[in-house]
Amino acid sequence: MTTTIGVFDSGFGGLTVLRALIQRLPRARFAFLGDTARLPYGSKSRRTIARYAVQSAQFLVQEQQAEFLVIACNTASALALDAIQQAVPVPVLGVIEPGAQSARAASRTGDVLVIATDATVHSHAYAAACQALKLRALEKACPLLVPLVEEGWTAHPVTEQVIRIYLDELAAEANAQGLDPDTLVLGCTHYPLLRPLLERLATAGTRVIDSAESTAEAAARLFNDKTTLADPQPRGDPSTRTLSPHAHGWDTSSAPPTEIRCFATDSVEKFERLGSRFLGRPVGPVALIDLGG
Amino acid sequence: MTTTIGVFDSGFGGLTVLRALIQRLPRARFAFLGDTARLPYGSKSRRTIARYAVQSAQFLVQEQQAEFLVIACNTASALALDAIQQAVPVPVLGVIEPGAQSARAASRTGDVLVIATDATVHSHAYAAACQALKLRALEKACPLLVPLVEEGWTAHPVTEQVIRIYLDELAAEANAQGLDPDTLVLGCTHYPLLRPLLERLATAGTRVIDSAESTAEAAARLFNDKTTLADPQPRGDPSTRTLSPHAHGWDTSSAPPTEIRCFATDSVEKFERLGSRFLGRPVGPVALIDLGG
Structure with a gap:
């Protein structure tokens, strides 16, 4: 059986x-x-x-x-x-605990970024799981990414522009908080379809963690x-x-x-x-x- | 009372x-x-x-x-x-019958475009209501517009780009079907917040019908x-x-x-x-x- x-x-x-x-x-x-x-x-x-x-x-x-x-x-x-x-x-x-564990294994600076839906970010579940592993996490809701994936625009210029805006806002916020993030956690099961775009657009050297894989x-x-x-x-x-x-x-x-x-x-x-x-x-x-x- | x-x-x-x-x-x-x-x-x-x-x-x-x-x-x-x-x-x-009635009053060519969510388009309720009024309607689902409105990007370059893409696809489809549309029906209660952008980006002379107003x-x-x-x-x-x-x-x-x-x-x-x-x-x-x- x-x-x-x-x-x-x-x-x-x-x-x-x-x-x-x-x-x-x-x-x-x-x-x-x-x-x-x-x-x-x-x-x-x-x-x-x-x-x-x-x-x-x-x-x-x-x-x-x-x-x-x-x-x-x-x-x-x-x-x-x-x-x-x-x-x-x-x-x-x-999916959250394994994602945080992978981030812990990947990050050298101990500072990680988490992108997710509005609800996941509001729950602060990733921040809590990361904190338990002595990681500092900055979370950001990216509500346009799920509909862009569902529209099939996974390699579309509009999606690229939206991701640039979200990542720029994240970088500015990380900078304002004195963080030095080197890892980006994909905290939504739709986001793996955007992984190639995210890897290309993230700051050079950023490790992208896919919670699905973890x-x-x-x-x-x-x-x-x-x-x-x-x-x-x-x-x-x-x-x-x-x-x-x-x-x-x-x-x-x-x-x-x-x-x-x-x-x-x-x-x-x-x-x-x-x-x-x-x-x-x-x-x-x-x-x-x-x-x- | x-x-x-x-x-x-x-x-x-x-x-x-x-x-x-x-x-x-x-x-x-x-x-x-x-x-x-x-x-x-x-x-x-x-x-x-x-x-x-x-x-x-x-x-x-x-x-x-x-x-x-x-x-x-x-x-x-x-x-x-x-x-x-x-x-x-x-x-x-x-909201559908009043929207179709307003389109009937506005259109001179008798051909209208309807933008709406995926579900509304799949129901073909606007097409049926328009047909009953001797209008030919071409419907298009625009699933990114609701999340863009909810993100607050009602006058954002990304939203402008997305609307251009949707309207271009609509125009091409109308042309392929031999339609001569002069009226655009907003078949979703989120879309009135995009009316200024839609009026600016639609083909010159297009009348925009807001189902909420109708x-x-x-x-x-x-x-x-x-x-x-x-x-x-x-x-x-x-x-x-x-x-x-x-x-x-x-x-x-x-x-x-x-x-x-x-x-x-x-x-x-x-x-x-x-x-x-x-x-x-x-x-x-x-x-x-x-x-x-």
């Missing part, structure tokens, strides 16, 4: 985390849930976010038999990780059951869709097939249309589920 | 409609509800949107004694107007009880907050005080912070209510 890893986001940005997980745990079975009926979590209160996130986590554990959960959503990680950990009997990993690395480390995940035996229920990357022309020549089941709580059209950009391979059909609300 | 007009949006963009209503019906009492816990409606299904919108409409009629409802939300107007009209015993006006005009026409709304007598419950525009330094020198009560279903911070830009005067404190979900 292959281990099922449940991956949860309020939308489909968390597919960047799933993508990084697949690269490191290619033999696991993945169940991804996007709570699209109730996104974005960013504008909602802690209590509401916790209620939604717990319902989503319970679906993955109880209905999909996930034995391990990755909260691939910065807002839910920032505001509801404790509530989820209390609600389900399996290990739960968020989280996948942390998840792989937490897994002791690597034998199962590397098991080449035929797996599980034959009715489950098996994606063979070779059949779709994606550049994953050495990757074995991975089982991915995707679920959403409402309109799956945008998820199916944009999801492949985030996952780096087709997401296939997305099943609609009802969590109430 | 002054008439209460209920105004409903999924967020706070509908405050542009409220602003236009206040200018025309300064003696009415207004109750505005932003269903912020469940926004944006745009990515949700018709059934879900109808359920949310009906709950919101019932709050305004049953709890706030609204005798007239304005659905200041393009998505809810497009997908749930019938459901709302069936659920409440008061007249209900949406809807307020239609609402004023539908009101036969104008005597009550112009009544200068002291009004209603003294515990209700009365906004005197003179006290806030807003340029409304001839406007009498208007009673506005604002409600939201979740986090009111963004509403209070950005609402005044849309309303053109302070929104004051926003009361948090629970509609479930």
